[in-house]
Amino acid sequence: MATALTMIKKAMQKAWILTKAEVPAADEASDALDTLNDILASWSNDSLTVYERVTESFALTAGKASYTIGEGGDFNTIRPIKIIEAHTRLGTTDYLMKLVSDKVFQGIVSKNTGSTPDYLNFTNAYPLATLNFYPIAPGGYTLFLTSEKELAEFTLNQTVSLPPGWRKAITDTLAVELSVEYGQQPNPLLLQIAKDSKGNISKPIMRARNMDAQPGAIGNFNINRGYQ
Numbered sequence: 001m002a003t004a005l006t007m008i009k010k011a012m013q014k015a016w017i018l019t020k021a022e023v024p025a026a027d028e029a030s031d032a033l034d035t036l037n038d039i040l041a042s043w044s045n046d047s048l049t050v051y052e053r054v055t056e057s058f059a060l061t062a063g064k065a066s067y068t069i070g071e072g073g074d075f076n077t078i079r080p081i082k083i084i085e086a087h088t089r090l091g092t093t094d095y096l097m098k099l100v101s102d103k104v105f106q107g108i109v110s111k112n113t114g115s116t117p118d119y120l121n122f123t124n125a126y127p128l129a130t131l132n133f134y135p136i137a138p139g140g141y142t143l144f145l146t147s148e149k150e151l152a153e154f155t156l157n158q159t160v161s162l163p164p165g166w167r168k169a170i171t172d173t174l175a176v177e178l179s180v181e182y183g184q185q186p187n188p189l190l191l192q193i194a195k196d197s198k199g200n201i202s203k204p205i206m207r208a209r210n211m212d213a214q215p216g217a218i219g220n221f222n223i224n225r226g227y228q
Contacts, residue, residue: 001161002157002160002167003156003157003158003159003160004033004036004154004155004156004157004158004160004175005024005084005156005157007171007174008029008033008156009023009024009119010030011032011171011172011174011178012028012175012178014171014175015175015178015184015187015190016179016184016187017136017179017182021139025145030125031111031155031181032155032174032180033154034211034220035174035177035181036154036170036174037153037154038050039091039170040151040152040170041150041151042153044081044148044150045081046140046207047204047205048202048206049151049198049201050081050151050205051163051166051201051205052149052205053084053202054146054147054148055111055144055145055146056075056077056097056144056145056147057142057143057144057145058075058142058145059072059086059141059142059144060137060141060142061134061137062129062137062138062139062140063114063138064136064137065112065133065134066130066131066132066133067130067131067133068128068129068131069129070126070128070222071127073128073129075131075181078150079127079149080129080145080148080149081145081147081148081150082147082148083145084147084148085145086099086143086144086145086146086147087144088116088137088142088143089141090140090141090142091140095116095117095118096146097117097118097119097120099119099120099121099122100119100120100121100124101121102121105119105121105134105159106188109210110135111134111136112136113134113136114135114137115136115137116137116141117133117134118134118135118137119133120132120133120136121133122124125212127160129195130159130195140213146183154189163201163204165200165201166201168197169197169198169201169206171199172190172193172194172197172198173197173198174191175194176191176194186193
């Protein structure tokens with residue numbers, strides 16, 4: 001394991017900004033940390049660089065159709081970047097839900113119907129997103145939500161624990177970014193190394209996200225969206 005500062009120093013060495021014997025000045029380290037966290041924020045929008053999907057459960061309130069989600073929202077958790085799967089549970093029975101766009105949800109004429117929710121709309125607003133349900137659940141239901149979250153920001157002296165290959169991918173990408181910030185033309189070999197190391201961390205994520213059919217699913221299977 002390493003700290004963000006050691007990753008920054010390594011990136012600066014790869015970019016030929018520092019020699020092996022030099023260390024970044026305090027202001028240089030602070031600026032580089034901002035760039036590192038910008039990289040993580042950018043990667044958060046790419047499913048193939050989000051290594052963990054989180055499943056959470058939330059109690060639904062009888063007759064409530066919409067919930068905010070995010071820090072300080074009705075569902076007080078880190079705001080999802082992307083909803084992967086959602087279902088409700090009543091007792092020991094789970095009910096799958098279909099994720100629908102804003103356009104589809106707005107096309108539902110009567111939204112006050114009460115029953116087991118079949119559809120979920122995620123608005124993706126910021127800082128609080130909204131989850132809209134149709135039909136509206138009566139009492140006793142629990143929502144189970146599997147989502148991708150934003151990659152957490154680093155602090156300078158934080159000890160960073162990452163999956164295999166991630167430290168190298170971040171360091172290589174940071175070296176490219178810092179080359180540009182310091183007015184240098186990125187070395188073509190460094191560009192290729194950064195591209196390859198980022199590609200390598202995507203491979204195990206791709207292997208873990210196959211397109212198996214949903215057990216017990218009913219309906220037509222679409223290769224892009226699963227069972228409908």
